[in-house]
Amino acid sequence: MSRALLRLVLLIVAFGLGTYAFGWWAVPIVALAWGAMNGAARRVAVRAGAAAALAWALLLLAPAVIRDPVVSFGAKLAGAMQLPVWALWAAELVFPFLVAWSAALLGSAVHGVPPARDSAARAQ
Amino acid sequence: MTPRSIRALAGALVLAPLLWSGARGAGPVPPLGGLLDPANGAWAAADHAALPSRAAARIPGLRDAVSVRYDDRGVPHIFAATELDAYRALGYVVARDRLFQLDLQTHAASGRLTEWVGARALPLDRQTRDLGMPRAAEQKLAAMDTSGMAWKVMQAFADGVNAYIDALAPSEWPVEYRLLGVRPERWSPINSIHLFNRMGQTLSYIPDEADRLAARALVGDSAADALFPIDDPIQQPLQPDGDPAPSFDFVRLPPPGRPDTAAQELAALFQSIEPPGRASDADPRHFASNNWAVAPSRTADGHALLANDPHLGLTLPSIWYETQLVVPGKLDVYGVTIPGAPGIVLGFNRDLAWGFTNTGADVVDFYRETVNDAANPTKYRVDGVWKPLQLRVEVYRGKDGSVLATDTVRYTHRGPMLHRFGAWVSMRWTLLEPSHEITAFYDAAHATTAREFLDDMARSFFVPAQNMIVADRQGNIAIRSTGHFPLRPKGTNGLEIFDGSKSASDWTGYWPVDKYPQSFNPAQGYLASANQQPEAPSARFAYLGNEHGYDPWRAMDINRLLRGDGKVTVDDMRRFQVDPLSVRAILFDSIFVASGDSLAAGSGASPSLRSAVRILKEWNRLYTRDNGGAALFEEVMRELRNFTWDELADADGRRAATPSDAVMLELLHQPRSIWWDDRRTRTVVETRDAILARALAASYDTLAVRYGAPDANGWAWDRFAKVDIRHLLGLPGFSVLGLVTDGGRGTLNPAPGSGGFGPSWRLVVELGPQVRAWDTYPGGQSGNPASPAYEDRISQWLVGGLSPALFPRDSTDLPATATRAVLTLEPEGAR
Numbered sequence: 001m002s003r004a005l006l007r008l009v010l011l012i013v014a015f016g017l018g019t020y021a022f023g024w025w026a027v028p029i030v031a032l033a034w035g036a037m038n039g040a041a042r043r044v045a046v047r048a049g050a051a052a053a054l055a056w057a058l059l060l061l062a063p064a065v066i067r068d069p070v071v072s073f074g075a076k077l078a079g080a081m082q083l084p085v086w087a088l089w090a091a092e093l094v095f096p097f098l099v100a101w102s103a104a105l106l107g108s109a110v111h112g113v114p115p116a117r118d119s120a121a122r123a124q
Numbered sequence: 125m126t127p128r129s130i131r132a133l134a135g136a137l138v139l140a141p142l143l144w145s146g147a148r149g150a151g152p153v154p155p156l157g158g159l160l161d162p163a164n165g166a167w168a169a170a171d172h173a174a175l176p177s178r179a180a181a182r183i184p185g186l187r188d189a190v191s192v193r194y195d196d197r198g199v200p201h202i203f204a205a206t207e208l209d210a211y212r213a214l215g216y217v218v219a220r221d222r223l224f225q226l227d228l229q230t231h232a233a234s235g236r237l238t239e240w241v242g243a244r245a246l247p248l249d250r251q252t253r254d255l256g257m258p259r260a261a262e263q264k265l266a267a268m269d270t271s272g273m274a275w276k277v278m279q280a281f282a283d284g285v286n287a288y289i290d291a292l293a294p295s296e297w298p299v300e301y302r303l304l305g306v307r308p309e310r311w312s313p314i315n316s317i318h319l320f321n322r323m324g325q326t327l328s329y330i331p332d333e334a335d336r337l338a339a340r341a342l343v344g345d346s347a348a349d350a351l352f353p354i355d356d357p358i359q360q361p362l363q364p365d366g367d368p369a370p371s372f373d374f375v376r377l378p379p380p381g382r383p384d385t386a387a388q389e390l391a392a393l394f395q396s397i398e399p400p401g402r403a404s405d406a407d408p409r410h411f412a413s414n415n416w417a418v419a420p421s422r423t424a425d426g427h428a429l430l431a432n433d434p435h436l437g438l439t440l441p442s443i444w445y446e447t448q449l450v451v452p453g454k455l456d457v458y459g460v461t462i463p464g465a466p467g468i469v470l471g472f473n474r475d476l477a478w479g480f481t482n483t484g485a486d487v488v489d490f491y492r493e494t495v496n497d498a499a500n501p502t503k504y505r506v507d508g509v510w511k512p513l514q515l516r517v518e519v520y521r522g523k524d525g526s527v528l529a530t531d532t533v534r535y536t537h538r539g540p541m542l543h544r545f546g547a548w549v550s551m552r553w554t555l556l557e558p559s560h561e562i563t564a565f566y567d568a569a570h571a572t573t574a575r576e577f578l579d580d581m582a583r584s585f586f587v588p589a590q591n592m593i594v595a596d597r598q599g600n601i602a603i604r605s606t607g608h609f610p611l612r613p614k615g616t617n618g619l620e621i622f623d624g625s626k627s628a629s630d631w632t633g634y635w636p637v638d639k640y641p642q643s644f645n646p647a648q649g650y651l652a653s654a655n656q657q658p659e660a661p662s663a664r665f666a667y668l669g670n671e672h673g674y675d676p677w678r679a680m681d682i683n684r685l686l687r688g689d690g691k692v693t694v695d696d697m698r699r700f701q702v703d704p705l706s707v708r709a710i711l712f713d714s715i716f717v718a719s720g721d722s723l724a725a726g727s728g729a730s731p732s733l734r735s736a737v738r739i740l741k742e743w744n745r746l747y748t749r750d751n752g753g754a755a756l757f758e759e760v761m762r763e764l765r766n767f768t769w770d771e772l773a774d775a776d777g778r779r780a781a782t783p784s785d786a787v788m789l790e791l792l793h794q795p796r797s798i799w800w801d802d803r804r805t806r807t808v809v810e811t812r813d814a815i816l817a818r819a820l821a822a823s824y825d826t827l828a829v830r831y832g833a834p835d836a837n838g839w840a841w842d843r844f845a846k847v848d849i850r851h852l853l854g855l856p857g858f859s860v861l862g863l864v865t866d867g868g869r870g871t872l873n874p875a876p877g878s879g880g881f882g883p884s885w886r887l888v889v890e891l892g893p894q895v896r897a898w899d900t901y902p903g904g905q906s907g908n909p910a911s912p913a914y915e916d917r918i919s920q921w922l923v924g925g926l927s928p929a930l931f932p933r934d935s936t937d938l939p940a941t942a943t944r945a946v947l948t949l950e951p952e953g954a955r
Contacts, residue, residue, distance in 0.1 A: 056160075
């Protein structure tokens, strides 16, 4: 496993455990810390967003493998919110993505070293 | 700007609104973070969908351990050593399954919905507080005997609810809290009184003055009083009058007279007193219920039988929660409670069973007051003396605790005083007076004979008046309309607005119990109530109510079924509850067909008229789902009302009041009455048959345009009579809509087109050596929409099925195969 992949997996675990233990506030906090610590890394914000979305997806889907109510309840919940089911699932991914992405972006800006590679990559 | 600062700014600009909407929500959108959080948010409801097979909890104040065994239908059987422990456990298990319902009902009943949903609930909250309901609950609580059992039971129930709430992690809150962005509130004993008040409001706040006044304003007093009579033209009283067949007391309807100008002013006043939302639900006949009991002499097994199905608004979760309370040697009662009520409301014990229907008594009166200041009164005058008004400031708060509005509600000695169209009108309503329903249910659960049960109830149960039927194991059957029935000044009834400036206008007391409509072990061997007029006019002690609150059809149906020669079985009782044959349809349709036959044979008869007559002639008067005649019949009834009651249209062309179907039947027997004349056709004076021909043809054409040809089941009843069981918040995803079942207007199993009302519980009990019972309701025990037990009984309910109610004597008596979960409740200090 490459080091980058391992770091991503650890980030997903951090988002997952943080959310499970402390609720959704764990997402911006972990992302902010991640951004601050890895400000120089490439696509730090996008990785944080993707990791958060993936962590929430796993938290949702893992119980669904074991028992049905999550899937059937999703349809009811979406109906209660007067949303199509896909929109609820999309919100479940987009919300943590945006929160983690923006928090990591902010964190990376706080980081002491300018993310040169990130900037350079974007300039190209 | 540097790239870093641009990133910081961009991150902050996106993050800030996300954090805000995540934590606080935006407008009607609840806090998104708490809602979408996959581990602790709304989704967590799925984690708690099923009861754990074994669980334990502690309740402060509990004396001994309590064992709660949930059977395979999710019914908790509570086995406790003391009665108060049983009620603590009841509070706990009800909260465990129905916490949000408890909380929502309390907020609604105490006029505090704004604290959950903001200003949009102000009209509803204002109605509740303007009617004086929270004040009445406070006064009832203050008047309670704190050493009495009812007080202790309320406190014990609250202990149980609060023990559950206190131990809840936010992730365990019911999903509705997430959707609303609010949190559970601890339970106060007064909430139980709020709950009874709300139920009382639903069943007894029937301002029935409006229709008659509106009619007087249009067609004069004499005609209006005949169209909106005190006595139902069809009599099948619950207090048997010696004739098991119904009597038809039809009178000639006087012609329309000159409008009553005084009534015009009062009618306008009354329209404004009608509570918000009443207009669509105005027909009190929606709250139609059935109960009947059969004596051993008329049953196949020689044991008394009892059935009850109260018809109320159908909701998810259901208004009812099924449970059993067992305290060895002291209490053993099974039935349904309304979440929040500390006791069994309908059910049975080891000796007897009971059921209720609404009496429909007139227990609300209005008084036009004379005040010292039309804009801001502080005094009102009675017998020439100025009396101070009691002022109560009502503060409405929003979700964040901010003050949304402040009102001053004024009270005379009669009750709350409302300001409408420049007039001050006070109200007297039995619901706002002292009452002891919790005592009544507590005592009744211990009763061992039918008479003891009814006497316990009469002593303490005052509102909403109910037709209480009871059967015991000794073979007794009995019924009594029980509640406080006002005694009004001589020569008056409750259909007028009284002069508040005279004390002579006040109620003089309540009916004595021995004058209540009632019957014990009648010779006919059965008793039945279905919201009909309780007693024949000749047997009436005083004005009880009026035809607006009564409905004769289902009473005729059940009496028809019960007076047959056969011996009644348990399965008969179940079948009767869903009998799709309509006596109402038989009575009307026979006239439609008889007249229609000759009309259709005429040379000028239209094809639509001929087709309509043919369909109604072939119709078997059943409201079954695939039946093609019921839809046409109901459409004919609607058109008939439209064509007939044109005299009751106001200046805008809207019908100000509509006489009942019983009055329509009365008129159908007067084919040349001037009421048949349609005043919109100035050159012709119509007769009954002309209007009938018009209604039949128009109905056929209407249905043909809307639903196509009647063949190939195009007019099948299930296209018209849908049942909607809505979530308490009306959330579509948590509702079950568009269900199909048998039954219709006036049948024992009514499925009105509006869909939201119906049999909220069905019970059949056999009072043999061992009491056996069967029941169901349209919903499920769990209030969690993720749970299979949220709606698992609906399919059974739709087809009229019942399940046996397990009635174990002790915790070992419940078979292991029928035990779904066990909950052990222990005292707080126990190890």
